Amino acid sequence: xxxxxxxxxxxxxxxxxxxxxxxxxxxxxxxxxxxxxxxxxxxxxxxxxxxxxxxxxxxxxxxxxxxxxxxxxxxxxxxxxxxxxxxxxxxxxxxxxxxxxxxxxxxxxxxxxxxxxxxxxxxxxxxxxxxxxxxxxxxxxxxxxxxxxxxxxxxxxxxxxxxxxxxxxxxxxxxxxxxxxxxxxxxxxxxxxxxxxxxxxxxxxxxxxxxxxxxxxxxxxxxxxxxxxxxxxxxxxxxxxxxxxxxxxxxxxxxxxxxxxxxxxxxxxxxxxxxxxxxxxxxxxxxxxxxxxxxxxxxxxxxxxxxxxxxxxxxxxxxxxxxxxxxxxxxxxxxxxxxxxxxxxxxxxxxxxxxxxxxxxxxxxxxxxxxxxxxxxxxxxxxxxxxxxxxxxxxxxxxxxxxxxxxxxxxxxxxxxxxxxxxxxxxxxxxxxxxxxxxxxxxxxxxxxxxxxxxxxxxxxxxxxxx
Amino acid sequence: xxxxxxxxxxxxxxxxxxxxxxxxxxxxxxxxxxxxxxxxxxxxxxxxxxxxxxxxxxxxxxxxxxxxxxxxxxxxxxxxxxxxxxxxxxxxxxxxxxxxxxxxxxxxxxxxxxxxxxxxxxxxxxxxxxxxxxxxxxxxxxxxxxxxxxxxxxxxxxxxxxxxxxxxxxxxxxxxxxxxxxxxxxxxxxxxxxxxxxxxxxxxxxxxxxxxxxxxxxxxxxxxxxxxxxxxxxxxxxxxxxxxxxxxxxxxxxxxxxxxxxxxxxxxxxxxxxxxxxxxxxxxxxxxxxxxxxxxxxxxxxxxxxxxxxxxxxxxxxxxxxxxxxxxxxxxxxxxxxxxxxxxxxxxxxxxxxxxxxxxxxxxxxxxxxxxxxxxxxxxxxxxxxxxxxxxxxxxxxxxxxxxxxxxxxxxxxxxxxxxxxxxxxxxxxxxxxxxxxxxxxxxxxxxxxxx
Numbered sequence: 045x046x047x048x049x050x051x052x053x054x055x056x057x058x059x060x061x062x063x064x065x066x067x068x069x070x071x072x073x074x075x076x077x078x079x080x081x082x083x084x085x086x087x088x089x090x091x092x093x094x095x096x097x098x099x100x101x102x103x104x105x106x107x108x109x110x111x112x113x114x115x116x117x118x119x120x121x122x123x124x125x126x127x128x129x130x131x132x133x134x135x136x137x138x139x140x141x142x143x144x145x146x147x148x149x150x151x152x153x154x155x156x157x158x159x160x161x162x163x164x165x166x167x168x169x170x171x172x173x174x175x176x177x178x179x180x181x182x183x184x185x186x187x188x189x190x191x192x193x194x195x196x197x198x199x200x201x202x203x204x205x206x207x208x209x210x211x212x213x214x215x216x217x218x219x220x221x222x223x224x225x226x227x228x229x230x231x232x233x234x235x236x237x238x239x240x241x242x243x244x245x246x247x248x249x250x251x252x253x254x255x256x257x258x259x260x261x262x263x264x265x266x267x268x269x270x271x272x273x274x275x276x277x278x279x280x281x282x283x284x285x286x287x288x289x290x291x292x293x294x295x296x297x298x299x300x301x302x303x304x305x306x307x308x309x310x311x312x313x314x315x316x317x318x319x320x321x322x323x324x325x326x327x328x329x330x331x332x333x334x335x336x337x338x339x340x341x342x343x344x345x346x347x348x349x350x351x352x353x354x355x356x357x358x359x360x361x362x363x364x365x366x367x368x369x370x371x372x373x374x375x376x377x378x379x380x381x382x383x384x385x386x387x388x389x390x391x392x393x394x395x396x397x398x399x400x401x402x403x404x405x406x407x408x409x410x411x412x413x414x415x416x417x418x419x420x421x422x423x424x425x426x427x428x429x430x431x432x433x434x435x436x437x438x439x440x441x442x443x444x445x446x447x448x449x450x451x452x453x454x455x456x457x458x459x460x461x462x463x464x465x466x467x468x469x470x471x472x473x474x475x476x477x478x479x480x481x482x483x484x485x486x487x488x489x490x491x492x493x494x495x496x497x498x499x500x501x502x503x504x505x506x507x508x509x510x511x
Numbered sequence: 512x513x514x515x516x517x518x519x520x521x522x523x524x525x526x527x528x529x530x531x532x533x534x535x536x537x538x539x540x541x542x543x544x545x546x547x548x549x550x551x552x553x554x555x556x557x558x559x560x561x562x563x564x565x566x567x568x569x570x571x572x573x574x575x576x577x578x579x580x581x582x583x584x585x586x587x588x589x590x591x592x593x594x595x596x597x598x599x600x601x602x603x604x605x606x607x608x609x610x611x612x613x614x615x616x617x618x619x620x621x622x623x624x625x626x627x628x629x630x631x632x633x634x635x636x637x638x639x640x641x642x643x644x645x646x647x648x649x650x651x652x653x654x655x656x657x658x659x660x661x662x663x664x665x666x667x668x669x670x671x672x673x674x675x676x677x678x679x680x681x682x683x684x685x686x687x688x689x690x691x692x693x694x695x696x697x698x699x700x701x702x703x704x705x706x707x708x709x710x711x712x713x714x715x716x717x718x719x720x721x722x723x724x725x726x727x728x729x730x731x732x733x734x735x736x737x738x739x740x741x742x743x744x745x746x747x748x749x750x751x752x753x754x755x756x757x758x759x760x761x762x763x764x765x766x767x768x769x770x771x772x773x774x775x776x777x778x779x780x781x782x783x784x785x786x787x788x789x790x791x792x793x794x795x796x797x798x799x800x801x802x803x804x805x806x807x808x809x810x811x812x813x814x815x816x817x818x819x820x821x822x823x824x825x826x827x828x829x830x831x832x833x834x835x836x837x838x839x840x841x842x843x844x845x846x847x848x849x850x851x852x853x854x855x856x857x858x859x860x861x862x863x864x865x866x867x868x869x870x871x872x873x874x875x876x877x878x879x880x881x882x883x884x885x886x887x888x889x890x891x892x893x894x895x896x897x898x899x900x901x902x903x904x905x906x907x908x909x910x911x912x913x914x915x916x917x918x919x920x921x922x923x924x925x926x927x928x929x930x931x932x933x934x935x936x937x938x939x940x941x942x943x944x945x946x947x948x949x950x951x952x953x954x955x956x957x958x959x960x961x962x963x
Contacts, residue, residue: 089671217546476941
């Protein structure tokens with residue numbers, strides 16, 4: 045008890061101290077910092093906040109190209125565009141890395157419901173990504189509402205046979221960090237087509253995983269297990285429709301009619317785009333990444349156009365400031381992040397095969413909102429090397445270094461013992477738009493987007509200087 | 512040094528253990544109640560969409576007074592009343608700005624008169640535009656170069672500052688004093704580049720004032736795009752401007768601030784939470800400051816709903832006339848003094864309904880340090896910054912009377928894109944961000960009520 049007593053206050057007072065005396069260098073006594081990090085941070089921030097091109101680039105990517113789902117012409121255009129952008133900022137080393145990409149076509153889709161003996165009514169919906177369809181035929185069945193795992197378990201065998209299961213579990217609004225509530229909801233077995241299929245049900249309808257209170261359906265990737273005997277179609281509906289459907293189901297029997305032509309058509313390849321500024325001192329790699337693909341609805345603005353243009357901004361800024369980087373600073377724009385993750389696996393396999401030494405890997409895939417911190421997925425020892433840098437970040441609103449998971453496209457690099465980090469941004473708005481037609485350019489604020497790029501560039505700078 | 516660490520250790524030791532567990536449970540209850548059941552967002556929709564903008568002296572403002580009183584009653588306030596205050600009446604009327612370049616054609620420019628500015632009495636006033644980039648540059652201009660001219664103050668909002676309020680204050684002088692500066696050297700009127708972080712052509716209005724004994728020439732503002740274009744034109748050629756505007760002051764009239772309170776269980780000392788009910792006459796006054804109003808009402812509602820036994824009286828004040836006079840705040844301070852009311856603390860929310868990041872504290876060091884010692888309670892809600900030392904203009908009179916004051920510090924990146932413009936609409940407010948701000952104010956007031 046006593047021990048905790050001492051350690052906790054020490055930690056807290058450290059936090060306060062760094063706030064109070066930002067002018068004090070955290071460098072060990074006796075060592076003289078080569079750089080005035082506060083000045084260097086300011087230079088980076090001024091360059092980006094006044095001359096940053098990320099916002100205009102995002103306009104081009106979202107309005108000029110739009111959605112860029114794997115294996116579509118949109119993705120091919122985004123590849124050409126990204127290469128052109130890297131060339132424009134003066135990058136010489138640009139290459140493609142082909143990865144497998146599943147071909148899935150949404151096609152036509154519709155959901156109708158009928159309460160009792162009433163009329164059929166159209167409901168806005170989206171098929172799950174990679175879901176099987178109904179081959180264009182009507183699939184009709186009675187809807188059964190399931191709101192929890194215990195409800196599902198309480199069903200007797202056969203009770204769900206040939207039914208259409210409707211899972212109406214909202215994202216928990218009281219969790220402050222919406223990424224946490226999303227992950228919690230997304231992990232639920234209830235929204236697994238594989239789990240639901242085992243009950244004998246014919247199809248799965250879910251309430252969209254969203255913080256919005258509208259009727260926009262949000263896309264979701266499906267998970268079939270290899271041993272699934274049947275692959276049932278799955279789709280999501282907006283929260284308003286979900287609320288209404290729940291209300292109706294409490295009063296009467298509701299029948300659904302699903303018609304989806306969605307189908308998987310094998311594989312093709314899509315490239316990762318890699319661009320780098322080679323190290324002046326060595327060829328160890330600092331890798332920064334974002335996903336170039338998006339869902340096939342909306343414009344892929346906050347998911348993850350913002351990450352793409354921030355990565356470009358980092359390289360542009362290092363060039364504009366004439367920064368002499370010790371290590372190679374590399375950007376990877378990952379293919380197929382949304383419905384397969386083939387791009388990230390390919391990059392990790394490449395790093396392993398080439399035995400390239402990676403000092404650090406960072407991702408930005410949580411929307412172009414105001415930065416708040418970095419999630420540090422690395423050994424506690426290494427994390428402690430980052431903590432003394434907090435004071436430099438604080439004037440930029442970046443204070444939270446306590447999260448420890450990097451889960452996006454850089455996660456396969458964890459197996460290779462590479463220290464990982466992810467930009468942590470304000471999470472309140474992201475899941476209002478995520479994976480939906482609402483994810484458009486106008487949802488992004490220029491200053492918030494640029495400030496994220498500032499924080500990333502500052503972190504890359506610190507790692508390059510110190511590791 | 513050792514001593515400081517020792518004191519801090521002790522302070523944090525107490526905060527981290529002793530009461531802190533109970534407090535962190537209460538913090539969670541507050542945020543859960545607000546994020547699950549908060550009414551602030553729907554109330555803001557009512558205020559912005561059914562009443563809309565509500566400049567002092569307008570019919571809409573009077574409607575918003577009745578609306579706020581009703582909402583405070585709905586929130587469960589023990590007592591709701593209107594506090595009468597004389598407010599200035601300023602009316603915009605029709606207004607237009609045209610410019611003429613050497614090709615002879617007139618072109619209309621999107622503009623807004625600054626609040627409290629005089630107009631041209633509906634007549635055209637025209638003249639040649641001269642541009643200055645800074646006050647220093649203007650100071651150096653001899654009067655004969657300004658006489659009968661129109662002065663274009665083209666000072667840019669500094670995008671480099673992370674804290675946009677710093678850029679806003681930095682550019683603020685241009686809006687406040689440009690008219691009198693222009694008149695002093697015989698200029699006809701002033702055009703000011705808007706105080707805006709946006710990259711668009713939306714003009715941002717705002718308050719200005721006239722020096723005494725100087726003739727009152729009009730002051731108008733134009734958006735960033737128009738300002739850039741005008742600058743480009745002026746570098747190449749002579750440009751004439753023509754202003755026609757009907758705006759002007761129309762005396763004073765009585766209006767009201769709206770007050771609701773939950774009576775203290777232990778004593779009648781007062782904790783104030785507030786925002787301002789008036790807005791500019793463009794847009795819907797959503798972030799400025801509909802957000803602060805509904806957040807303040809949410810604080811009362813949440814105390815009632817959770818049955819928190821407040822020691823002191825907790826009072827929500829919807830101040831009148833913040834934008835062009837701060838008469839509501841001044842009257843509130845005056846009445847508090849006359850009635851010898853003991854105010855323990857006052858906090859205002861007037862920086863938009865964005866995600867909270869901190870609380871700015873204008874008070875003495877021991878008070879500040881005590882609030883800072885609660886940092887670990889606030890961190891899970893994204894609130895970490897207690898370094899600011901300012902507070903809102905409506906509670907400045909209370910501060911002058913020695914009351915510790917504070918202001919909610921939300922994320923500042925988007926505010927000045929829309930501040931004082933037609934773009935300040937309900938759609939720009941995010942429900943979770945707004946509610947989180949209410950949660951943090953409720954949490955702070957809970958702590959103050961318990962500890963002060």
